Every structure is written in structure tokens, then in C-alpha cells.
Amino acid sequence: MEHTNEMSIEFDSRSCNEGFARVAVAAFLTQLNPTLEEVADVKTAVSEAITNAIIHGYENQVHKIRIECKIAGHELYLTVIDKGKGIEDVRQAMEPLFTTRPEWNRSGMGFAFMEAFMDEVVVVSEPGCGTEVHMKKTVGNRNHEFMD
Amino acid sequence: MEEMFQINGTDLVVKVPRELDHHAAEKMNAGADRIVERKNIRRLIYDFGKTEFMDSSGVGAIMGRYRNISLIGGKVQVIHVNERLDKLFHLSGIDKVIEIKKEKSWNKVGNQKGD
Numbered sequence: 142m143e144h145t146n147e148m149s150i151e152f153d154s155r156s157c158n159e160g161f162a163r164v165a166v167a168a169f170l171t172q173l174n175p176t177l178e179e180v181a182d183v184k185t186a187v188s189e190a191i192t193n194a195i196i197h198g199y200e201n202q203v204h205k206i207r208i209e210c211k212i213a214g215h216e217l218y219l220t221v222i223d224k225g226k227g228i229e230d231v232r233q234a235m236e237p238l239f240t241t242r243p244e245w246n247r248s249g250m251g252f253a254f255m256e257a258f259m260d261e262v263v264v265v266s267e268p269g270c271g272t273e274v275h276m277k278k279t280v281g282n283r284n285h286e287f288m289d
Numbered sequence: 290m291e292e293m294f295q296i297n298g299t300d301l302v303v304k305v306p307r308e309l310d311h312h313a314a315e316k317m318n319a320g321a322d323r324i325v326e327r328k329n330i331r332r333l334i335y336d337f338g339k340t341e342f343m344d345s346s347g348v349g350a351i352m353g354r355y356r357n358i359s360l361i362g363g364k365v366q367v368i369h370v371n372e373r374l375d376k377l378f379h380l381s382g383i384d385k386v387i388e389i390k391k392e393k394s395w396n397k398v399g400n401q402k403g404d
Contacts, residue, residue, distance in 0.1 A: 156312035
């Protein structure tokens with residue numbers, strides 16, 4: 142049986158919680174003995190998903206965002222859940238540079254960054270029902286000789 | 290807020306915060322826009338020397354300022370980026386229109402791409 146460990150957190154969709162969410166996930170990740178680059182990758186992905194939930198999912202209204210994390214072996218499973226407005230066209234939303242909010246200084250690179258820094262990104266969304274972003278990444282899977 | 294912005298003639302130097310996410314970008318953008326509206330700024334210089342974290346909000350911030358200042362013939366420069374930030378700027382494609390420098394180089398004139 143593979144070693145597993147889980148944690149979840151739920152917090153208000155306020156932009157001041159973006160840093161908290163990144164650091165909380167990064168702290169949970171330390172048990173996998175990640176490289177600095179892996180920590181930065183996961184922090185970026187968390188930040189993108191949370192920002193999407195705040196700006197697009199909840200349109201800056203304050204509701205709850207939930208993060209679920211699971212570690213199994215060297216795999217990190219990370220899910221970011223909001224109960225906001227959902228995404229009409231997930232494929233279009235994930236295209237680099239696509240944004241519904243250019244006037245709000247959005248680059249349209251959120252999903253592209255998640256995909257660049259995580260091994261897998263799956264978005265489950267339905268208009269009116271919210272969005273779940275499921276991400277997976279292999280972390281700390283270096284040769285044993287370098288780990289001591 | 291005061292120390293985030295330095296005005297040198299027609300240059301506005303923005304000292305980018307340690308962590309540039311959506312939360313920090315909103316404050317930085319509001320401050321920069323206020324100064325650009327009131328003063329005769331022709332060059333925006335973003336100094337990432339102290340920045341350890343950035344997400345796509347940082348790219349959006351720079352793209353947005355670039356769009357606005359280009360309309361009045363101004364420029365945007367990005368300096369002191371680390372390897373990580375350089376990768377993010379490259380992934381976003383913003384390095385095709387704005388010169389991204391790892392070193393401090395904003396004293397040089399006319400080194401922006403795409404004019």
C-alpha cells in the first residue's frame with residue numbers, strides 16, 4: 142500500500158488569501174522533499190487557479206474557495222473548487238491569451254501557466270454550478286543518492 | 290506605496306513587490322496609472338530585483354501598462370528579472386514586444402524592441 146496523506150482548506154475568495162493559499166500548499170508539499178523549482182511550479186499553479194476563482198468564478202464577490210490536496214507516493218493531486226458562475230466553454234478558456242477580462246489587466250495566461258508547471262490539468266465546469274480544477278504533478282522523485 | 294514608485298524626469302521606476310500576484314498587482318497598477326495620468330511619464334521601468342514570486346497577474350499588469358503608454362508614444366522596460374521570472378515572461382510571449390533584462394540596463398536609451 143502506497144503512503145498517502147491528505148489535507149483540505151476552505152477560505153474566503155478575497156485576494157489577500159492568495160498568498161496564504163500558495164504558502165499552505167507549499168508547506169504541505171515539503172514532505173515530498175521537493176526542489177525549489179517544484180515548489181515554485183506548484184505555487185504558481187495554485188495562484189492561477191485561486192485568482193481565476195476570485196475574479197471569474199465569483200466575480201469579486203466573497204464566497205468560499207476549497208483546496209484539496211493529496212499525496213500518494215511521489216504524486217501530488219491538487220484540486221481547487223469554487224461554486225461560482227462556471228465556464229461556458231472550457232476549451233476556449235484554456236487557450237493561451239484568451240480572456241473575458243482584458244480591461245481588468247488579465248493576461249489570458251492562467252491556464253497556460255497551470256499546464257506549463259503541472260503534469261496534468263483537468264477542468265470540470267458547468268455554467269451556474271462552479272468550477273473544479275484538478276491538477277497532478279510528480280514531485281521529489283529524484284534518485285535516492287541525491288536525497289540524503 | 291510611496292517607495293514603490295520613483296519618478297526621474299519622464300521615467301517612472303516601479304519597484305515590483307516581493308510577491309506579484311493578483312492582490313499585489315491591483316495596488317501596483319492603480320499607483321502606476323495614477324502617476325502616469327498626472328505626470329509626463331514616457332518610460333515605465335519595472336524593477337523586479339526584489340521579486341521572488343510572480344503569476345500571470347504580473348504579465349497582465351505589464352501588458353496593460355504597455356498598451357496604455359504605447360498610445361502616447363511611451364515605452365515599458367522590465368529589468369532585474371531572475372531565471373524563473375524570465376521563463377514566465379517568455380512563456381507568455383510578452384518578451385516579443387517588451388525587452389526583458391536580467392541586468393540593470395535602463396540607463397540605455399532606445400533599446401526597446403518593436404519601435
